[in-house]
Amino acid sequence: xxxxxxxxxxxxVSALALTGAGALLVAVLAVLVLSPDQGPPASDPAAAARVIxxxxxxxxxxxADSYRSWARAIGIASLLVQFGTLAFLAFWxxxxxxxxxxxxxxxxxxxxxxxxxxxxxxxxxxxxxxxxAAWKLGRDFGLVSQALGPRLLDWLLATLIAIIPAAIGALIxxxxxRRLKGKFWIFASILVAAWAVIxxxxxxxxxxxxxxxxxxxxxxPERSEVIRxxxxxxxxxxxxxxxxxxxxxxxxxxxxxxxxxxxRVVIYDNSIRELDSAExxxxxxxxxxxxKANDLVRGxxxxxxxxxxxxxxxxxxxxxxxRRNHDDFxxxxxxxxxxxxxxxxxxxxxxxxxxxxxxxEAKADRFALxxxxxxxxxxxxxxxxxxxxxxxxxxxxxxxFLFGTHPSTIDRIAIAEGSxxxx
Ligand SMILES: [Zn+2]
Numbered sequence: 001x002x003x004x005x006x007x008x009x010x011x012x013v014s015a016l017a018l019t020g021a022g023a024l025l026v027a028v029l030a031v032l033v034l035s036p037d038q039g040p041p042a043s044d045p046a047a048a049a050r051v052i053x054x055x056x057x058x059x060x061x062x063x064a065d066s067y068r069s070w071a072r073a074i075g076i077a078s079l080l081v082q083f084g085t086l087a088f089l090a091f092w093x094x095x096x097x098x099x100x101x102x103x104x105x106x107x108x109x110x111x112x113x114x115x116x117x118x119x120x121x122x123x124x125x126x127x128x129x130x131x132x133a134a135w136k137l138g139r140d141f142g143l144v145s146q147a148l149g150p151r152l153l154d155w156l157l158a159t160l161i162a163i164i165p166a167a168i169g170a171l172i173x174x175x176x177x178r179r180l181k182g183k184f185w186i187f188a189s190i191l192v193a194a195w196a197v198i199x200x201x202x203x204x205x206x207x208x209x210x211x212x213x214x215x216x217x218x219x220x221p222e223r224s225e226v227i228r229x230x231x232x233x234x235x236x237x238x239x240x241x242x243x244x245x246x247x248x249x250x251x252x253x254x255x256x257x258x259x260x261x262x263x264r265v266v267i268y269d270n271s272i273r274e275l276d277s278a279e280x281x282x283x284x285x286x287x288x289x290x291x292k293a294n295d296l297v298r299g300x301x302x303x304x305x306x307x308x309x310x311x312x313x314x315x316x317x318x319x320x321x322x323r324r325n326h327d328d329f330x331x332x333x334x335x336x337x338x339x340x341x342x343x344x345x346x347x348x349x350x351x352x353x354x355x356x357x358x359x360x361e362a363k364a365d366r367f368a369l370x371x372x373x374x375x376x377x378x379x380x381x382x383x384x385x386x387x388x389x390x391x392x393x394x395x396x397x398x399x400x401f402l403f404g405t406h407p408s409t410i411d412r413i414a415i416a417e418g419s420x421x422x423x
Pocket of ligand 1: 286287290361364
């Protein structure tokens with residue numbers, strides 16, 4: 001109610017800017033500290049350009065370019081819808097919204113629970129057309145095998161699953177905001193950090209099996225190769241699973257996730273069927289590189305380093321927005337404002353996070369080269385992956401900077417070619 005000078009949890013603009021800049025600086029420093037030392041081989045971009053020209057037809061390149069242009073447009077639309085919806089809820093104070101907030105404010109905690117669930121549901125509904133556009137695009141280009149019905153069922157399941165943590169998160173945030181006042185960020189940071197650990201640890205065991213069937217990879221040449229490479233790399237992999245990814249898409253992939261006893265290598269069934277043995281070895285060796293370098297812990301460490309200042313920024317920005325709106329400082333208007341600021345902050349901090357991810361991925365490629373000693377396997381794998389996923393082999397630099405979690409195809413081939421020229 002009081003737009004006057006900053007008091008209590010009100011924050012002036014310079015404190016807000018300083019915290020934001022500080023959070024970004026910590027994230028950049030964390031990337032520098034946590035990025036693995038790349039070591040040899042140096043990359044050979046000229047050789048990579050030759051490989052691309054030899055192995056891809058102009059038609060393949062233009063098909064991928066067309067698919068990726070559409071996919072990027074859909075990605076941008078998705079961001080706009082998400083941020084637009086959240087900004088609308090955070091700042092629009094037309095009569096229906098004021099009435100709704102007043103109603104929810106009668107029981108602030110229950111109000112926050114409902115607001116959290118409502119926002120989650122609304123975001124999911126607003127995103128449905130975009131989800132369908134992405135599905136249609138994938139179908140048109142032969143990347144998605146899933147029919148509309150199952151896809152909608154997946155969307156429904158994902159929507160319902162998302163509501164629960166959103167509602168509980170909103171309830172907890174509200175309770176902490178009301179009780180802890182200026183110390184909100186300290187306890188919120190601890191909770192967010194705990195959540196990051198839990199997700200890393202429990203997601204593969206609890207949530208992933210809801211969407212796919214995971215089966216122990218049966219004895220055979222593939223399993224033996226995984227065990228042989230893991231032995232040579234000197235890493236413990238836990239169990240090796242095959243996942244029925246082909247139910248949804250033709251994507252070729254594998255990953256390692258979980259920590260401690262939930263650690264596992266998961267291989268897409270497509271990869272087992274479609275890769276030759278050198279490609280399969282390169283894929284598995286790359287994943288073992290992640291295990292060897294403790295990359296899950298690196299990712300987690302990045303999160304733990306950036307969370308405190310990130311959450312402090314969210315607290316300051318949310319306080320400023322509530323003040324600007326003349327909202328009840330302790331009412332449910334907090335929830336949409338908080339949702340917007342959290343999403344915005346996470347989006348910005350993800351950019352340095354992606355830089356760390358690209359460094360980690362490049363290192364895993366270099367590890368795979370040293371483990372298998374077969375650059376051809378990695379080159380074939382990258383060419384095959386790019387073709388089957390219709391990847392942009394050399395995406396726009398800005399896009400790669402903002403969203404690229406892996407080095408581009410051409411950069412990955414350049415690493416493999418570099419090891420060839422080093423003999
Ligand atoms: Zn990787």
